[in-house]
Amino acid sequence: MKIGIFGTGMVGKSLADKLFELEHDVMIGTRDIAKTLYRSDGDIYGGPPFKEWIRERPHIQLGTFADAAKYGELLINALSGSGSLPALKKAGKANMRGKVLIDVSNPLDFSTGMPPTLFVSNTDSLGEKIQRELPRVKVVKTLNTMNAYLMVNPELVPGEHNVFLCGNDEEAKKTVKKLLRKFGWKEKLMIDLGDITGARTTEMLLPIWLRLWGKLQHPMFNFNVVVGRKG
Amino acid sequence: MKIGIFGTGMVGKSLADKLFELEHDVMIGTRDIAKTLYRSDGDIYGGPPFKEWIRERPHIQLGTFADAAKYGELLINALSGSGSLPALKKAGKANMRGKVLIDVSNPLDFSTGMPPTLFVSNTDSLGEKIQRELPRVKVVKTLNTMNAYLMVNPELVPGEHNVFLCGNDEEAKKTVKKLLRKFGWKEKLMIDLGDITGARTTEMLLPIWLRLWGKLQHPMFNFNVVVGRKG
Numbered sequence: 405m406k407i408g409i410f411g412t413g414m415v416g417k418s419l420a421d422k423l424f425e426l427e428h429d430v431m432i433g434t435r436d437i438a439k440t441l442y443r444s445d446g447d448i449y450g451g452p453p454f455k456e457w458i459r460e461r462p463h464i465q466l467g468t469f470a471d472a473a474k475y476g477e478l479l480i481n482a483l484s485g486s487g488s489l490p491a492l493k494k495a496g497k498a499n500m501r502g503k504v505l506i507d508v509s510n511p512l513d514f515s516t517g518m519p520p521t522l523f524v525s526n527t528d529s530l531g532e533k534i535q536r537e538l539p540r541v542k543v544v545k546t547l548n549t550m551n552a553y554l555m556v557n558p559e560l561v562p563g564e565h566n567v568f569l570c571g572n573d574e575e576a577k578k579t580v581k582k583l584l585r586k587f588g589w590k591e592k593l594m595i596d597l598g599d600i601t602g603a604r605t606t607e608m609l610l611p612i613w614l615r616l617w618g619k620l621q622h623p624m625f626n627f628n629v630v631v632g633r634k635g
Numbered sequence: 636m637k638i639g640i641f642g643t644g645m646v647g648k649s650l651a652d653k654l655f656e657l658e659h660d661v662m663i664g665t666r667d668i669a670k671t672l673y674r675s676d677g678d679i680y681g682g683p684p685f686k687e688w689i690r691e692r693p694h695i696q697l698g699t700f701a702d703a704a705k706y707g708e709l710l711i712n713a714l715s716g717s718g719s720l721p722a723l724k725k726a727g728k729a730n731m732r733g734k735v736l737i738d739v740s741n742p743l744d745f746s747t748g749m750p751p752t753l754f755v756s757n758t759d760s761l762g763e764k765i766q767r768e769l770p771r772v773k774v775v776k777t778l779n780t781m782n783a784y785l786m787v788n789p790e791l792v793p794g795e796h797n798v799f800l801c802g803n804d805e806e807a808k809k810t811v812k813k814l815l816r817k818f819g820w821k822e823k824l825m826i827d828l829g830d831i832t833g834a835r836t837t838e839m840l841l842p843i844w845l846r847l848w849g850k851l852q853h854p855m856f857n858f859n860v861v862v863g864r865k866g
Contacts, residue, residue, distance in 0.1 A: 561862070564861070597850065605842040605845075606843065608840075608842050609839075611835060611836040612837065615829070615833060616826075619826075626860075626861050626863075627861070628858070628860075629856055630857050631855070632856060632857075
C-alpha cells in the first residue's frame with residue numbers, strides 16, 4: 405500500500421522505516437523540501453540530520469505535504485502538535501478526502517518551558533480538532549502514548565502493555581488495527597476507546613508520561629491497563 | 636494513630652473501614668452532622684445510606700470538618716473535587732497546621748453532563764490548589780487513580796499495578812508510603828512522581844479512567860507502568 409507520512413522527525417522516520425520493511429511504499433511529506441534537505445541538525449536521540457537519513461534510504465520518497473497527501477492511500481500525521489493543523493491545511497482537503505489519517509501527534513506546548521503543557525485538553529483535543537478540520541477524512545488517533553521506537557516494536561518493553569486507538573469510523577479502525585498487528589501489537593492489547601473524543605483521554609496521558617520519562621531518565625516504558633473481576 | 640477523614644462517600648467509608656481494621660482511631664468529618672444523618676439515599680454501589688452505615692460502626696466517630704481536622708494526627712481528603720476547598724476552609728487552618736493531609740480527590744466537573752471533565756487541569760491541579768490554600772499542611776496526593784475498594788485492597792486486581800503519590804514533603808511521603816504498605820501496596824509498585832505538581836499528571840488520568848470504566852462496565856482495573864531497558 406502507498407502510505408504518506410507527514411513529518412520528518414523521529415516518529416515519521418521510525419514509522420517510515422517500519423512501513424518500508426513491511427513492504428509498503430512510503431512518501432514523507434514536509435513543508436519545504438529544500439529547507440528539510442538543508443538542515444544539518446541531528447535528532448534528539450543522536451541520529452543524523454534528515455538529509456543523511458533520507459540519502460541512505462533511496463526507497464523512501466520525499467515530497468511536500470500535498471505530494472504526500474496525494475500519494476498515500478493511507479496517511480499518517482507524525483508532526484509536532486503545533487505543526488499539525490497548519491500542515492494538514494497545506495496538504496489539501498481534496499488530496500485526503502475519504503482516506504484514513506492516523507494521528508500520532510500530541511498537543512504539546514513548549515512555550516512556557518519544560519515540562520511542556522497541552523495547548524488543548526480536557527474538553528477538546530488535537531485529534532478532534534483535526535477531525536473537525538477534515539470532516540471527510542477518517543481520523544484514527546493511536547500510538548501517541550509511547551516513544552517512536554516502541555510504536556513499531558512493542559517487544560522493546562517486555563510483557564503486556566497497551567496501545568490505545570479511537571476514531572469515528574469503524575472500518576478505518578479495523579484498517580489501523582491490521583497495521584498495528586503488523587507492527588507487533590497483539591489484538592488483545594489494543595484498546596479501542598470509541599469515537600474521536602477518546603483522543604482527549606490519551607493526549608492527557610502525556611503529562612504523566614513526560615514525568616515518568618524524567619523520573620526513569622529514559623522513554624522505554626508503556627502503560628498497561630490491568631483488569632480485575634467485576635465484582 | 637488518630638485519623639480524620641473528610642467526606643462521607645464511598646471513598647471515605649472504604650478508607651475508614653480499612654483504617655479501623657488496621658487499629659487506627661477514625662473520625663469522619665462532614666459539613667453538617669444532622670443533615671448527614673438525615674439523608675436516606677444510598678451510595679452509587681448500592682450500599683446503605685450513611686446513617687445506617689455509621690450506626691453499624693459505633694467505633695467510627697462522626698464530627699464536623701473542624702472536629703475531624705482537630706482530631707486527626709493524619710488527615711485524609713476523601714471529598715468530591717468541588718467540595719474539597721470549601722470543606723478544607725471550614726476545617727480550619729489552625730486545626731491542620733503541620734499535619735499530613737492525604738488528598739484522594741479529583742477535580743471532576745459534572746456541570747456539563749457525562750462524562751465529567753476536570754475543573755482544573757494541565758497547568759494546575761486540585762492537589763496544588765489545596766497545597767496553596769494550606770501552605771503549612773503537608774499535602775500528599777495519592778490513591779486518586781482507582782476505585783475506593785481497590786485503594787485499600789490492591790489484590791482485587793491481580794498482578795502488578797501502581798499507586799502514584801506526590802507531594803512537597805519527603806517525610807510526609809514516607810508516612811503515606813507506610814500506610815499504603817499496610818493497605819497492601821508493595822513498595823516497588825508505588826511510584827513517587829515528585830513534588831505536588833505531579834498531582835496534575837495523576838488527576839489527568841481521570842478522563843481515560845472514566846472512559847475505561849464505561850468500556851469495561853466496571854471500575855475494577857488499574858494502570859501499570861511497564862518499564863523496558865534504557866536502550
